[in-house]
Amino acid sequence: MSHHQRLLDSLRQAGHRLTPQREMILAIIGESQTHLTAKAILQRVRARYPHINKSAIYRTLDLLTRLGLVNPTDLGHGQIEYEIRQRPFHHHLICHNCGKITRVDESLFASLDRKLRDEYGFAADLCHFAIFGLCAKCQARTTPTRTRRTK
Amino acid sequence: MSHHQRLLDSLRQAGHRLTPQREMILAIIGESQTHLTAKAILQRVRARYPHINKSAIYRTLDLLTRLGLVNPTDLGHGQIEYEIRQRPFHHHLICHNCGKITRVDESLFASLDRKLRDEYGFAADLCHFAIFGLCAKCQARTTPTRTRRTK
């Protein structure tokens, strides 16, 4: 079953309506292989359905997030980026200095997840983390003199 | 040494100028015991220095963050909240359903930090995390029927 079809079904099954706007949005998210910003989605939907409003995009994205169908991630680019939620989950290491983004596997968070459940009874949503820090290269470069501004 | 003084010194030592605007902002952050939003800081500075502009607030907050003096955290309230960076660090568990926020100790992240260093050479900035999920109470309440909207 295609992503698109799966998204449509989940939406209907959860009792939500299937509007043409939502179908377009789902189609675009479903066929995308990468992260998409709300703006990118808006532009692509507009290409085929010029009248759509940005509110519909944001509201649909919000709905899909609440249903656990997409993951919003703040990669530090000033906009939130969305992608289909799919196992295995992955997270992102983002270098403050050079901006390099490294994908890491969800397994990294297994022990944290266990601790949160055991000690706090908290069911964490550990499926779309952005972890900021310094990559190996930038540590070497910036450690000696880290006083001056980075940006 | 007071927080205020320590912040002033760090700023000067890093080669930045000490403007009246910055002094006010630092004083307010230094004497606050809780998270502060940019808006709250702006209002409090305005009380004594009416002419200050929001850009100065945001730019100073940004600078302090880059210098590692304050931590910005998105607690899901629609604004970023800032607080003095102080050991021991703490993180926040935020319940998607009821909004309850639980403080947890930084020790929770020790093994993750180690793994990131060992496996990726990545020096993560694990000092101000917001982890979303479901608290124990809300898990019990929402697990049986989790189809309908939460918001």
Place this chain on the structure above:
DNA sequence: ATCCTTATTGCGACTAGTTGCAACAACAGA
């Protein structure tokens, strides 16, 4: 095929935060 309920839309106004630029003012050096 039609009707009814109510979820969803477009719209416009709003909030949070960012940015480029000209004017200003710290502060190092003389």
Place this chain on the structure above:
DNA sequence: TCTGTTGTTGCAACTAGTCGCAATAAGGAT
């Protein structure tokens, strides 16, 4: 104390995202 450099400010315009509301239209029921 004065001066010059350049970091910092206020401003205004901008971007991302949210919200209330009236109009619209999905989709279940008849």
